Amino acid sequence: MATDTSALVLESVHAYYGHSHVLHGVSLRLDEGRLLALLGRNGAGKTTTIMCIAGLLQAREGSIRMFGRALGRLAPEFIARAGVRLVPQGRRIFPSLTVQENLAVAEQKRAGGSPWSFARVYELFPRLRERHRQGAGSLSGGEQQMLAIGRALMGNPKVLLMDEPSEGLAPLIVAEVGRAIEQIKREGLSIILVEQNFKLALDLADDVVVINTGQVAFSGSADAVRAENELVTQHLGVF
Amino acid sequence: MQFWQIQTLNSFALGGLLFLLSSGFALIFGLMRIANLTHGALFMLGAYAAVSAMRAGFGLALAAVIAALSVAVVGGLIERLVLRRLSGNAQGQVLATLGLSFIASDFCLIVWGGDTIPIQTPAMFQAPLRFMGLIFPTYRLVVVGIAVVVGMVLYLLMERTRLGAMIRAGVDDMQMARAVGIRASALFTTVFCLGALLAGLGGAVGGPIFSAYPGLDSDMLSLALIVVILGGIGSLVGTFVASFIIGFIYTFGTALLPDLAYVILFLPMVIVIAFRPTGLFGTIRT
Numbered sequence: 001m002a003t004d005t006s007a008l009v010l011e012s013v014h015a016y017y018g019h020s021h022v023l024h025g026v027s028l029r030l031d032e033g034r035l036l037a038l039l040g041r042n043g044a045g046k047t048t049t050i051m052c053i054a055g056l057l058q059a060r061e062g063s064i065r066m067f068g069r070a071l072g073r074l075a076p077e078f079i080a081r082a083g084v085r086l087v088p089q090g091r092r093i094f095p096s097l098t099v100q101e102n103l104a105v106a107e108q109k110r111a112g113g114s115p116w117s118f119a120r121v122y123e124l125f126p127r128l129r130e131r132h133r134q135g136a137g138s139l140s141g142g143e144q145q146m147l148a149i150g151r152a153l154m155g156n157p158k159v160l161l162m163d164e165p166s167e168g169l170a171p172l173i174v175a176e177v178g179r180a181i182e183q184i185k186r187e188g189l190s191i192i193l194v195e196q197n198f199k200l201a202l203d204l205a206d207d208v209v210v211i212n213t214g215q216v217a218f219s220g221s222a223d224a225v226r227a228e229n230e231l232v233t234q235h236l237g238v239f
Numbered sequence: 240m241q242f243w244q245i246q247t248l249n250s251f252a253l254g255g256l257l258f259l260l261s262s263g264f265a266l267i268f269g270l271m272r273i274a275n276l277t278h279g280a281l282f283m284l285g286a287y288a289a290v291s292a293m294r295a296g297f298g299l300a301l302a303a304v305i306a307a308l309s310v311a312v313v314g315g316l317i318e319r320l321v322l323r324r325l326s327g328n329a330q331g332q333v334l335a336t337l338g339l340s341f342i343a344s345d346f347c348l349i350v351w352g353g354d355t356i357p358i359q360t361p362a363m364f365q366a367p368l369r370f371m372g373l374i375f376p377t378y379r380l381v382v383v384g385i386a387v388v389v390g391m392v393l394y395l396l397m398e399r400t401r402l403g404a405m406i407r408a409g410v411d412d413m414q415m416a417r418a419v420g421i422r423a424s425a426l427f428t429t430v431f432c433l434g435a436l437l438a439g440l441g442g443a444v445g446g447p448i449f450s451a452y453p454g455l456d457s458d459m460l461s462l463a464l465i466v467v468i469l470g471g472i473g474s475l476v477g478t479f480v481a482s483f484i485i486g487f488i489y490t491f492g493t494a495l496l497p498d499l500a501y502v503i504l505f506l507p508m509v510i511v512i513a514f515r516p517t518g519l520f521g522t523i524r525t
């Protein structure tokens with residue numbers, strides 16, 4: 001396993017909030033250039049998993065590796081610098097910064113090539129260019145989501161984590177965000193996408209992992225899930 | 240006539256010094272959520288450091304630079320060696336900064352003694368300015384000028400540079416700031432040094448007005464707390480305006496109603512806390 005060069009490998013990760021044990025040994029693998037949909041009901045532990053990868057929550061047990069490099073004990077800023085960038089649930093853009101400043105503070109060039117820049121982000125989301133001098137706090141929900149995605153891309157990530165990017169958005173905006181994710185994926189980026197929007201996730205995904213009460217309940221290819229919808233719905237129930 | 244005019248200028252000068260003191264305090268609180276109770280002591284250290292630098296033969300301007308830089312180093316050490324170990328423990332940090340400020344005042348007592356040490360106004364500013372039949376103490380005007388310039392530089396730093404944007408991002412959401420790769424540790428040290436530098440500069444520049452004396456630290460700390468509560472945390476403009484408001488209230492309060500000076504000073508603060516807990520301009524609740 002030491003030579004494993006999958007984009008991201010989690011091995012039996014356990015996480016707690018205080019005394020409450022939330023992740024009970026989550027293992028998953030994201031291969032390079034693929035999009036893995038991480039699904040599960042409300043409170044299943046999706047965000048907790050994402051937070052552990054980003055280092056915003058310290059996993060108590062288990063290991064997390066990115067292209068073979070252990071991230072386990074790194075502080076969040078060093079995980080970000082190593083190449084994991086996050087589009088968090090609830091967007092969490094910096095409201096007192098302008099659009100442009102939100103992108104600027106996240107900018108990082110990488111020795112191995114930096115495909116993303118202000119120009120490329122504005123090309124992906126022309127609306128952000130129109131509003132680049134505007135305070136980010138005054139953007140609409142959809143624009144804030146685009147900004148959160150753009151901000152993550154400015155770090156030229158090797159692995160992109162997206163936590164419910166379609167949450168609370170109007171259908172038209174969801175479609176726009178979906179197209180953007182598709183385009184990002186075509187760049188060859190390795191992505192974990194958490195979604196409650198089952199259809200959006202399945203349209204984009206190569207692989208699917210379902211978690212339930214902090215454990216992996218299903219793991220397989222998106223093709224298999226698309227062929228046999230029951231497979232996942234029995235784990236998810238709600239969809 | 241002369242009374243009002245002199246007191247008005249005194250108010251502006253005090254306001255300027257309060258701004259040098261409080262802007263750093265507010266910056267540190269906004270970013271690190273630490274009520275840095277050493278801030279009064281850092282101001283006092285600035286005054287005493289200027290005393291020593293001037294005894295060594297430097298003029299006040301150079302002494303102020305030396306004082307500001309040495310106090311910045313002290314601030315950096317406090318952050319790295321003490322507060323860093325207490326991150327996430329707000330109560331511990333408050334107690335530690337309080338303890339450190341006691342240590343600092345004892346240190347000053349040992350090194351510089353218990354008597355008030357006057358600091359000479361530079362010769363070039365000793366003669367009062369005469370303008371339209373009015374007389375102005377020149378150095379007070381210089382202090383106001385320094386505060387305004389520092390205020391503008393700070394404003395540009397915060398609003399026009401990447402470092403400023405990183406600080407504001409940290410004030411908005413520190414966890415998310417780290418998740419975009421901003422190094423919290425370096426940012427905290429930078430901001431703490433900057434806040435200490437401004438306090439030290441204030442102590443030195445204020446020297447000819449206040450002198451250096453034991454107790455300068457607690458006098459200044461209480462004023463800084465009032466300014467920050469009035470102006471609101473996380474607002475440079477708020478700190479600026481509140482500094483001058485308090486400068487006026489304190490100067491005229493002590494001159495006109497010396498018995499009620501503290502009532503006059505703390506009353507606006509109580510009213511603000513009761514009716515506008517974010518301060519006049521701020522966005523973060525104190």
Ligand SMILES: Nc1ncnc2c1ncn2[C@@H]1O[C@H](COP(=O)(O)OP(=O)(O)OP(=O)(O)O)[C@@H](O)[C@H]1O
Pocket residue numbers: 017020022040041042043044045046047048049089196
């Ligand atoms: N800060 C916290 N403190 C304590 N418990 C928490 C905290 N955050 C989440 N939890 C609990 O941990 C469990 C997993 O939460 P998590 O946020 O990971 O779920 P999720 O799958 O992302 O759900 P959703 O789809 O609603 O976002 C839930 O039972 C939740 O109540």
Ligand SMILES: [Mg+2]
Pocket residue numbers: 046047048089163
């Ligand atoms: Mg979630």
